[in-house]
Amino acid sequence: xxxxxxxxxxxxxxxxxxxxxxxxxxxxxxxxxxxxxxxxxxxxxxxxxxxxxxxxxxxxxxxxxxxxxxxxxxxxxxxxxxxxxxxxxxxxxxxxxxxxxxxxxxxxxxxxxxxxxxxxxxxxxxxxxxxxxxxxxxxxxxxxxxxxxxxxxxxxxxxxxxxxxxxxxxxxxxxxxxxxxxxxxxxxxxxxxxxxxxxxxxxxxxxxxxxxxxxxxxxxxxxxxxxxxxxxxxxxxxxxxxxxxxxxxxxxxxxxxxxxxxxxxxxxxxxxxxxxxxxxxxxxxxxxxxx
Amino acid sequence: xxxxxxxxxxxxxxxxxxxxxxxxxxxxxxxxxxxxxxxxxxxxxxxxxxxxxxxxxxxxxxxxxxxxxxxxxxxxxxxxxxxxxxxxxxxxxxxxxxxxxxxxxxxxxxxxxxxxxxxxxxxxxxxxxxxxxxxxxxxxxxxxxxxxxxxxxxxxxxxxxxxxxxxxxxxxxxxxxxxxxxxxxxxxxxxxxxxxxxxxxxxxxxxxxxxxxxxxxxxxxxxxxxxxxxxxxxxxxxxxxxxxxxxxxxxxxxxxxxxxxxxxxxxxxxxxxxxxxxxxxxxxxxxxxxxxxxxx
Numbered sequence: 001x002x003x004x005x006x007x008x009x010x011x012x013x014x015x016x017x018x019x020x021x022x023x024x025x026x027x028x029x030x031x032x033x034x035x036x037x038x039x040x041x042x043x044x045x046x047x048x049x050x051x052x053x054x055x056x057x058x059x060x061x062x063x064x065x066x067x068x069x070x071x072x073x074x075x076x077x078x079x080x081x082x083x084x085x086x087x088x089x090x091x092x093x094x095x096x097x098x099x100x101x102x103x104x105x106x107x108x109x110x111x112x113x114x115x116x117x118x119x120x121x122x123x124x125x126x127x128x129x130x131x132x133x134x135x136x137x138x139x140x141x142x143x144x145x146x147x148x149x150x151x152x153x154x155x156x157x158x159x160x161x162x163x164x165x166x167x168x169x170x171x172x173x174x175x176x177x178x179x180x181x182x183x184x185x186x187x188x189x190x191x192x193x194x195x196x197x198x199x200x201x202x203x204x205x206x207x208x209x210x211x212x213x214x215x216x217x218x219x220x221x222x223x224x225x226x227x228x229x230x231x232x233x234x235x236x237x238x239x240x241x242x243x244x245x246x247x248x249x250x251x252x253x254x255x256x257x258x259x260x261x262x263x264x265x266x267x268x269x270x271x272x273x274x275x276x277x278x279x280x281x282x283x284x285x286x287x288x289x290x291x
Numbered sequence: 292x293x294x295x296x297x298x299x300x301x302x303x304x305x306x307x308x309x310x311x312x313x314x315x316x317x318x319x320x321x322x323x324x325x326x327x328x329x330x331x332x333x334x335x336x337x338x339x340x341x342x343x344x345x346x347x348x349x350x351x352x353x354x355x356x357x358x359x360x361x362x363x364x365x366x367x368x369x370x371x372x373x374x375x376x377x378x379x380x381x382x383x384x385x386x387x388x389x390x391x392x393x394x395x396x397x398x399x400x401x402x403x404x405x406x407x408x409x410x411x412x413x414x415x416x417x418x419x420x421x422x423x424x425x426x427x428x429x430x431x432x433x434x435x436x437x438x439x440x441x442x443x444x445x446x447x448x449x450x451x452x453x454x455x456x457x458x459x460x461x462x463x464x465x466x467x468x469x470x471x472x473x474x475x476x477x478x479x480x481x482x483x484x485x486x487x488x489x490x491x492x493x494x495x496x497x498x499x500x501x502x503x504x505x506x507x508x509x510x511x512x513x514x515x516x517x518x519x520x521x522x523x524x525x526x527x528x529x530x531x532x533x534x535x536x537x538x539x540x541x542x543x544x545x546x547x548x549x550x551x552x553x554x555x556x557x558x559x560x561x562x563x564x565x566x567x568x569x570x571x572x573x574x575x576x577x578x579x580x581x582x583x584x585x586x587x
Contacts, residue, residue: 187380194348195445196370197397205393209384286384286425 106165107226114173161233176218180211303356315506331492334502373445394445
């Protein structure tokens with residue numbers, strides 16, 4: 001896991017997210033535009049090409065480890081890691097469950113907070129002007145530095161870990177939702193206003209549906225942040241979970257088991273990402289085909 | 292259906308603040324739409340036609356003047372008219388049926404028989420098969436029909452149409468003009484129609500108001516003399532050609548004044564009483580009549 005990135009409070013998502021770490025309506029539109037227009041050959045290639053790249057990378061890694069006889073406590077090969085994963089998996093379910101439920105609760109709380117903040121600031125322009133810079137500053141506070149403080153304030157229970165996750169997830173959701181709400185088509189807005197729509201009718205009938213694609217971009221980014229937030233929380237103060245397991249194995253110089261926990265984190269991230277993408281396709285079906 | 296309303300604009304003036312002082316957009320515009328009358332407003336591009344519509348729709352409050360619908364002063368208040376915008380502005384996540392019923396929904400008047408009524412109307416305009424489709428599956432012309440139906444089924448009987456066909460290709464546009472002509476003659480609603488297409492205005496309207504370039508004044512009011520129901524062949528009549536030619540040169544002069552570098556010259560130095568003599572070279576032979584004429 002890229003610890004240095006985490007320490008800077010700008011975690012690099014483990015799952016494939018848009019290149020920009022902050023969801024803007026511009027980047028989400030670009031990512032929609034680049035979706036293959038036709039299924040079939042191009043979609044197959046879109047899956048095969050990265051899969052092939054991963055296989056090649058793993059092969060080079062394995063060969064390098066064997067050729068240069070690198071010691072396993074330093075850098076184990078992929079085969080050894082896979083072997084260790086299989087051996088360890090039976091005893092890891094408890095930790096996985098702990099981290100997963102922590103992630104899900106934190107993600108839900110952070111996303112709801114993000115949506116609530118977006119809805120509030122969207123309606124109260126002066127509040128938005130006052131608080132927006134504070135929101136950005138909150139994202140520049142390194143999470144890893146904040147976590148010990150949270151433990152001091154909230155103890156070793158669930159609360160400090162949830163706070164970490166909420167802090168890293170609410171922001172992408174809030175920004176994406178605000179962008180989406182603000183970006184609603186002006187002609188449709190004029191149509192509604194001329195037809196006598198109230199502020200709340202404009203919000204629910206136009207702005208909210210319009211913002212959904214943007215909100216989902218934010219949710220996908222927040223989901224990958226949530227997993228990392230959970231792991232950081234577990235590093236700082238926990239007696240179970242994948243983050244805790246990772247720290248134990250690091251102290252024991254079991255590089256292979258550290259890699260196993262990294263793999264589990266990646267799988268968790270990707271799964272959450274995929275579930276959200278699936279919901280997105282169902283909810284914004286009107287958006288899937290280019291208009 | 293209720294009795295169609297009369298709309299009266301009296302001496303409406305609008306100006307916007309700008310770095311060089313207030314920019315006058317509408318300058319004392321007065322006009323009337325009688326009950327069941329189809330009134331068009333034509334003017335050069337940028338003349339303030341859309342601003343005029345926003346005044347009627349209540350989105351822009353004029354500095355002076357009043358907008359009166361029947362006996363109610365609606366100046367600066369929204370929700371009294373039904374509206375068909377330049378782009379269809381259909382809501383992409385709503386089915387065609389739900390789009391058609393949107394205006395009723397906003398007014399809180401979507402009743403149990405609304406759906407049946409909307410389906411019957413969709414059948415009447417040949418779109419019953421699309422009632423449950425999303426708008427993006429429809430062509431541009433079909434989307435405009437849905438947008439028109441949404442305005443027609445609005446609980447507000449007075450209709451404002453804002454250059455509804457300007458984004459369509461020439462052929463579709465011509466089809467839609469004829470479609471609207473027939474549908475309107477069946478329903479006879481009070482309509483305020485904004486356009487910059489002279490032929491469209493003459494074909495559809497009972498009365499045409501000509502606006503000058505900015506700041507817009509009414510420089511001419513033309514009562515269109517053709518009978519109802521109107522035959523499409525009316526565009527080939529000598530009277531139509533003459534009117535078209537006169538309006539063309541009138542608009543060309545207004546547009547040329549707008550093209551001068553500074554608005555020193557009053558755009559409408561023309562008396563609002565009589566049409567000026569048509570330019571000798573303007574207009575054309577009757578064979579060119581079917582070509583859509585646009586002033587831009």
